[in-house]
Amino acid sequence: MVTGGTGVSGETAETGAGGGEALATLHRVFGYDAFRGEQEAIIEHVVAGGDALVLMPTGGGKSLCYQIPALVRPGTGVVVSPLIALMQDQVDALRALGVRAGFINSTLDFDERRTVEAEFLAGELDLLYLAPERLRVEATLDLLSRGKISLFAIDEAHCVSQWGHDFRPDYLALSLLGERWPDVPRIALTATATRATHEEITHRLNLPDARHFVASFDRPNIQYRIVPKADPRKQLLAFLRDEHAGDAGIVYCLSRNSVERTAEFLNTNGVRAVPYHAGLDGSVRADHQSRFLREEGLVVVATIAFGMGIDKPDVRFVAHLDLPKSIEGYYQETGRAGRDGLPSTAWMAYGLNDVVQQRKLIQSGEGDEAFRRRAGAHLDSMLALCETVRCRRGQLLAYFGQEPPAEGCGNCDTCLSTPETWDGTVAAQKVLSTVVRLQRERGQKFGAVQIVDILLGKRTAKVIQFDHDQLSVFGIGADLTEADWRGVIRQLLAQSLLAVEGEYGTLVLTEASGTVLRREREVPLRKEPKRPTASRSGSSGSGSGRGGKSKAPAVELPAHLVPAFEALRAWRAEQAKEQGVPAYVIFHDATLREIVTQSPATVRDLGTISGVGEKKLATYGEGVLAALHARTPPSGPAPEESPESPENPESPQSPESDWPEPPDEPGPEDWD
Numbered sequence: 001m002v003t004g005g006t007g008v009s010g011e012t013a014e015t016g017a018g019g020g021e022a023l024a025t026l027h028r029v030f031g032y033d034a035f036r037g038e039q040e041a042i043i044e045h046v047v048a049g050g051d052a053l054v055l056m057p058t059g060g061g062k063s064l065c066y067q068i069p070a071l072v073r074p075g076t077g078v079v080v081s082p083l084i085a086l087m088q089d090q091v092d093a094l095r096a097l098g099v100r101a102g103f104i105n106s107t108l109d110f111d112e113r114r115t116v117e118a119e120f121l122a123g124e125l126d127l128l129y130l131a132p133e134r135l136r137v138e139a140t141l142d143l144l145s146r147g148k149i150s151l152f153a154i155d156e157a158h159c160v161s162q163w164g165h166d167f168r169p170d171y172l173a174l175s176l177l178g179e180r181w182p183d184v185p186r187i188a189l190t191a192t193a194t195r196a197t198h199e200e201i202t203h204r205l206n207l208p209d210a211r212h213f214v215a216s217f218d219r220p221n222i223q224y225r226i227v228p229k230a231d232p233r234k235q236l237l238a239f240l241r242d243e244h245a246g247d248a249g250i251v252y253c254l255s256r257n258s259v260e261r262t263a264e265f266l267n268t269n270g271v272r273a274v275p276y277h278a279g280l281d282g283s284v285r286a287d288h289q290s291r292f293l294r295e296e297g298l299v300v301v302a303t304i305a306f307g308m309g310i311d312k313p314d315v316r317f318v319a320h321l322d323l324p325k326s327i328e329g330y331y332q333e334t335g336r337a338g339r340d341g342l343p344s345t346a347w348m349a350y351g352l353n354d355v356v357q358q359r360k361l362i363q364s365g366e367g368d369e370a371f372r373r374r375a376g377a378h379l380d381s382m383l384a385l386c387e388t389v390r391c392r393r394g395q396l397l398a399y400f401g402q403e404p405p406a407e408g409c410g411n412c413d414t415c416l417s418t419p420e421t422w423d424g425t426v427a428a429q430k431v432l433s434t435v436v437r438l439q440r441e442r443g444q445k446f447g448a449v450q451i452v453d454i455l456l457g458k459r460t461a462k463v464i465q466f467d468h469d470q471l472s473v474f475g476i477g478a479d480l481t482e483a484d485w486r487g488v489i490r491q492l493l494a495q496s497l498l499a500v501e502g503e504y505g506t507l508v509l510t511e512a513s514g515t516v517l518r519r520e521r522e523v524p525l526r527k528e529p530k531r532p533t534a535s536r537s538g539s540s541g542s543g544s545g546r547g548g549k550s551k552a553p554a555v556e557l558p559a560h561l562v563p564a565f566e567a568l569r570a571w572r573a574e575q576a577k578e579q580g581v582p583a584y585v586i587f588h589d590a591t592l593r594e595i596v597t598q599s600p601a602t603v604r605d606l607g608t609i610s611g612v613g614e615k616k617l618a619t620y621g622e623g624v625l626a627a628l629h630a631r632t633p634p635s636g637p638a639p640e641e642s643p644e645s646p647e648n649p650e651s652p653q654s655p656e657s658d659w660p661e662p663p664d665e666p667g668p669e670d671w672d
């Protein structure tokens, strides 16, 4: 549970006072029964005035760790967050809970800003959100020193790290908070888990005495799956149709171009999707983000530019069409699924080109040798995760220095269906010999496509042009398929038994290659599936799979409760629209699910349901009960008119006929 040299987290309650009040606030304001994991210890520590560094996975529940102390301690909690575009939503969500929250950023006009400032000075705010650049302005510091501050929360604290891709220079100035307000506790929070980042945060934010809290990084409701990449868009569509029809989700691609093409492809095939990347106009980006938060079942196709701070609880899947650069990145991105605790999927398609591209990128990218070595190490860990035949969750947790489940997790692809392995020693030797021969006998280097053609004995134009059918290795690999050979090469690259070089990604030997060629070691490999597809998607042409549904399948209600659930969703959509807030700000799916399951008869009963706090009970109690019981008369099923008929067609046309051909070597035209 504990890391860092400065303290211990855990059971010791330094103050009896904070505990009871914190729990009461959790019940009253948020409507939750109990703290999760480290939340209680963190909150107690901060309520008592201590500094804290909090590491929790995305979706772990970081916000309560500063929101509750801000409510319990006298004064206003100042939250530093880099996410200007999300502040309005964050504040709206808090106000819906009855918390007095406000923000100051560049989107406010003069009068609006003056109002918030006046509220702060009058002690009428529990929480004030600020962008980091504000704290560089003397006027802001002056304003803050004229009010009473209960704590500083530094959200997304890894933005202070110069190694990460989220680095914000403005974060460096935050070290002054401790000097200027030595008596105000500071809590820094991040989902980035490497020790180097912790140390950097502690050092750069000047938090030497902060207690370090490291939560469990497990996200048990997320199912991790990595499938061999064949035709990624088609695989993605099959995955969505089979398992996530009508669900909200995020699809990550590496390049802007592939973001655009994937979004277009999904729309053509009946999945509503919007693109998001740094090349889009700011207003388009803001619009797409806002639609993702507000509409039900919208898919956003994005580069890594998207997602930090997005706290939409019902993201049911995160799909990767390209390999992330590191496990940290992968975990942060996949963690955006299933914050509401309901079943969700992290799905990735991964293939040979991913390895070649990423290795190439590292080599040709800027940065010194140390930078390259570090990037290489990150990639190696990511590749090891992709190629493992053991529990993926176990590997992830071990990566973050945590205890993996002893028996496997039972909720990842390798646990659900153990991959077969085979002795690839001879196959590896054939690949390496081909590379050696080209180089020694011809002084040539080629990429994977040519090597595979030579092994298979294919007389392609390029094979003939270079006389490669004259090589002694020509055709020695006819026993395996093309997909098998690509799998062998991919795994050799992943294990650094082979390397890529230069702008064309030609294959070359590594120091370790010799041990294979000299038969000093064996090369166990993962078997490639016969016909790689996302899942049993039925090539039968039945088209929609279980698709065409509009409700969230993850909610998994017994059939007779579905109409009531849908009625509540329709009621919620109306409320959300009226108030201009995302639906989850009213109630989460998980809360609606519990309401229909328990079917409370009175407002008081409704108040015992998780996620229904005091303010929401007062605002929505009657409305919820009316919507609920209008739909569930004591006798017989509900009337048939559908409260909300989403535009999902009953039977979307079969897409099988018009798959676009995937490009042979998709090139990242435009890296973010």
Ligand code: ADP
Binding pocket: 032, 033, 034, 035, 036, 039, 056, 057, 058, 059, 060, 061, 062, 063, 064, 311, 313, 339, 340
């Ligand atoms: P993070 O900021 O760590 O990514 P959040 O603070 O957004 O995570 O919390 C994730 C989700 O879990 C939110 O929907 C939040 O309401 C919910 N949550 C947090 N703590 C609790 C708790 N103690 N009980 C029930 N739900 C919780």
Ligand code: ZN
Binding pocket: 390, 391, 392, 393, 394, 408, 409, 410, 411, 412, 413, 414, 415, 416
């Ligand atoms: Zn597992």
